[in-house]
Amino acid sequence: MTAETVKYEHPPSSSRSSPIPVPPLIETPTADKSVQLAKLIRESFAAVETKSEELSQYFYGALFAVSPDARALFPINMATQRNRLLRALVYVVQMVDRPDELATFLGQLGRDHRKFDVLGRHYDAVGVALIAALKRFLKDDWTPEVEDAWVTAYGVISKSMREAAGKEVGPAWWKATVIEHRVVSRDVAIVKVRTDQPLPYRAGGYVSVEVPQRPRMWRYFSPATAPHDDGTMEFHVHAVRGGWVSRAIVHHTRFGDVWRLGPSLGALSVNHTESRPLLMIGGGTGVAPLLALLDDMSRWKNNPPVHLFFGGRRPEDLYALDELRGLTVTCPWLTVTPVTEEGAVTGGDRGTLATAVTQRGAWKERDVYVAGSPSMIRATIAKLLAAGTDLGRIKYDPFTLD
Ligand SMILES: Cc1cc2nc3c(=O)[nH]c(=O)nc-3n(C[C@H](O)[C@H](O)[C@H](O)COP(=O)(O)OP(=O)(O)OC[C@H]3O[C@@H](n4cnc5c(N)ncnc54)[C@H](O)[C@@H]3O)c2cc1C
Ligand code: HEM
Known part of the structure; x- marks a missing residue:
């Protein structure tokens, strides 16, 4: 593996490849309807779960046929990704009946997806590919009710993400330079980076990271330090068996490597006025x-x-x-x-x-x-x-x- 440093052009703080328009006429379902939708989605997906490998291949084939330029957003070797997007998509769509938990997360996820250079039309293409793949594999189980459930849920979820992304004016990602790399146990390294401009985050959260050794393979890591004025933050990374990114970080990170960090996500926080132990x-x-x-x-x-x-x-x-x-x-x-x-x-x-x-x-x-x-x-x-x-x-x- 090469450990060369990839040079990234840093986007100006208000830059976006293009606005992310939100499609009109998507109404948030009532609580009762959401429960019904989630039930139909879970039951219908359970019927094709054993075929998730083929479903995923069909999904990506359809996505890149509908939107060839979306291919460049994904890692060169798709096999290494184990269907990340499709798995994530299905997981999130199934949670349509938990709007309170989803609301904050979808806002964060939509803002985070700007780092991929996702455009509005990509959301439409992903929706088309998802529905086409499900329809093909569900066959006779693809009823009008099931179709309505998936279309509505995907519409509501993608609308929340697009809205949040469209409103965001901060950077899509931050440049961070590795200033320290210590292997502290057989398979854990502590990496300290300094961002070139402040990355706002709350202690207890996490950010998406792309390292030069593994272009376009973003992974989440939780800063182990609270925000510091000097822009430094520390990550603790465990090299998992067969892990593409974690092993590269633990064993091949070099001083001066330039990482890209996405905006902060996560909901763990301690209330300053909280007095409970x-x-x-x-x-x-x-x-x-x-x-x-x-x-x-x-x-x-x-x-x-x-x-x-x-x-x-x-x-x-x-x-x-x-x-x-x-x-x-x-x-x-x-x-x-x-x-x-x-x-x-x-x-x-x-x-x-x-x-x-x-x-x-x-x-x-x-x-x-x-x-x-x-x-x-x-x-x-x-x-x-x-x-x-x-x-x-x-x-x-x-x-x-x-
Ligand atoms: C919110 C969040 C915060 C995280 N924070 C940290 C952190 O601070 N430090 C850290 O080291 N990791 C953290 N992770 C895990 C990290 O994002 C990656 O999933 C992990 O480093 C594996 O990536 P990889 O590319 O090396 O493995 P992949 O190439 O994606 O997967 C290789 C193999 O490892 C398995 N695998 C994937 N993730 C894990 C895991 N977490 N444990 C065991 N096996 C796994 C896969 O099933 C697969 O078999 C966090 C994950 C999330 C979702
Ligand atoms: C409702 C819509 C969507 C949801 C819920 C969703 C959710 C997710 C989640 C949770 C991840 C994994 C976390 C990560 O790697 O950052 C992910 C990854 C990703 N998503 Fe999305 N996403 C949606 C739409 C899109 C769209 C429209 C695109 C553009 C084509 C897109 C492109 C990607 C890419 C490129 C990845 C990384 C996957 C990989 O590395 O293989 N997503 N998505």
């Missing part, structure tokens, strides 16, 4: 957004008690433990418990994070923050609910698609 649960590099929250909180005068469980399979996976223990010295409101599945750590618990946390109770008096891989988040939330924790108190990013 907090429970934070971070698995592996999932601890990054929690570190950013702690970095932010360490600047406040008063903080609620925070108990952070930091988990990994083995002791060497707890790459941020020294930093966290250092923080407990300067932040007396912070308690840190390391958790490992194999091998012991002094003062730590053994087992999965979910077990370690719930064996100490339901933490009913705390607001709970969970961050990590989708499977770790699912397992931890399931155990917390079974232990009696109130779902309304559990905060996590529900859109953690890989």
